[in-house]
Amino acid sequence: AATKTANIKPDLQRVLPGRIMSILIKAGEVAERMGYQVYAVGGLVRDVLLKVENLDVDLVVEGNGIELADQLAREIGGRVRCHEKFGTAEIIFPDGYWVDVVTARVEYYEYPAALPQVEQSSLKHDLYRRDFTINAMAVALNPDRFGELVDYFNGREDLQIGAVRVLHNLSFIEDPTRILRAIRFEQRYDMAIEPQTLRLIKEAVREKILARLSTERMWGELKSILEEADPEHMLDRMWELGVWDYLFPEITFWEVQYVISEIPQALMILRNWGWTEPAEKWLPYFLGILHLTTQETAYQICQRYNLGRRQTDKVLDTIAYGRVALKRLAVAEEVPLSELTKIVQTLPREAYPLFLTLLEDKTAIRRFRMVMESVHKNKPTVNGKDIKEMGYQPGPMYRKALDAVWRARLDGLVHTREEELAYVQSFLEHHQAPKMQPKQAKARH
Ligand code: ATP
Secondary structure, rough: OOOOEEOOOOHHHHOOOOHHHHHHHHHHHHHHOOEEEEEEEEEEHHHHOOOOOOOOOOEEEEHHHHHHHHHHHHHOOEEEEEHHHHOEEEEOOOOOOEEEEEEOOOOOEEOOOOOOOEEHHHHOOOOOOOHHHOOOEEEEEEEHHOEEOOOOOOHHHHHHHHHEEEOOOOOOHOOOOOHHHHHHHHOOOEEEEEEHHHHHHHHHHHHHHHHHHOHHHHHHHHHHHHHOOHHHHHHHHHHHHOOOHHEEEOHOOOOHHHHHHHHHHHHHHHHHHHHOOOOOOOOHHHHHHEEEOOHHHHHHHHHHHOOOOOHHHHHHHHHHHHHHHHHHHHHOOOOOOHHHHHHHOOHHHHHHHHHHHHOOOOOHHHHHHHHHHHHHHOOOOOOOHHHHHOOOOOOOOHHHHHHHHHHHOOOOHHHHHHHHHHHHHHHHHHHHOOOOOHHHHHOOO
């Protein structure tokens, strides 16, 4: 290959945990024995060069990827799920961690008459299909070249100068999600979309390329953005480049921009108050985006992006109860802690960051903090598993029962685990069917 060779083994060792290193080394040994070449590619290589930890191992095999995955799994202890049709496989470890393996197809080029068929490096073809130069580097893993950087498109230099650059001019036409990905990488690494690439994005947006994208793929990328550490600048950029209107045509960006920009700060404050990050990291931002719309519009947006019932309910609850909760938290008279807690708990946990950014009244903020801290301290020991063991069908009543026992604790009605269990039991008996419909139950607040 006509490319500068560099060996980045020391960087790999410095940045990657031992477990990942062992997998890479083993993959190289297994490939060598099978007569294949194997490479780690994509985000891991990029991040190692940036000295950022990345645990996502993507392997490209020049040879049979599925066979390699099978053999590797046998030696390092995992099971394999393979997709024969695509020549891809995942090695899944008992703890849920997994490694992706893809086969780089060998492609033959016919040359005129006398010349033989020429086999192009199939790795190069695989890398050429990728989104940006910074994501199109590989590291060789076979023992005799372990750590050798394969960089056909000058990705390393682009990393150094901080440029997000596509590999060819049709890239965004080929796959419009790359527009969102360009924004994501640019903002994440504080880089700049390189001028020609930026021109291509603007052209693609002008030609309404994003309208062709399925909402499913759009959502995939949007969710990735909202799960980043700092999505707010990415959303700014989406607005600036005219991308926002394809994702949220119903929402005027500048009307929610300020609130969204305050969410990271709110997240930090809440963590200090004992609040734990929700599993769905994107939801606090999503709620920030949707909070000014009507329930109908919000519902349509949730439907469009195919959100589950639970997630949709959280969005609708936030819109339905948010404003009322804000007002009630700010009332002048003394309110008992359990009452304050009840108000806060009309909202999903994921709405707390938004809620905090919207609170202006000092008393209200102080009360919110009190609720957060005492709720944290008074966390009951009973949980969903206990309720299940009592024989109840999983459903919305679980949450309500747990909230109720929480409030009982705050007001000093229960102290021990036995008391909690008894309390939950009687609560569930008291509220049992036929009033188990979530909407009906909620209307009783
Ligand atoms: P992250 O740190 O966000 O996981 P990543 O680069 O690993 O970043 P993935 O979405 O996991 O991102 O993709 C893995 C690799 O697959 C990328 O590095 C890139 O080379 C390639 N890739 C992913 N999506 C595309 C796409 N839409 N078009 C071309 N290549 C892509």
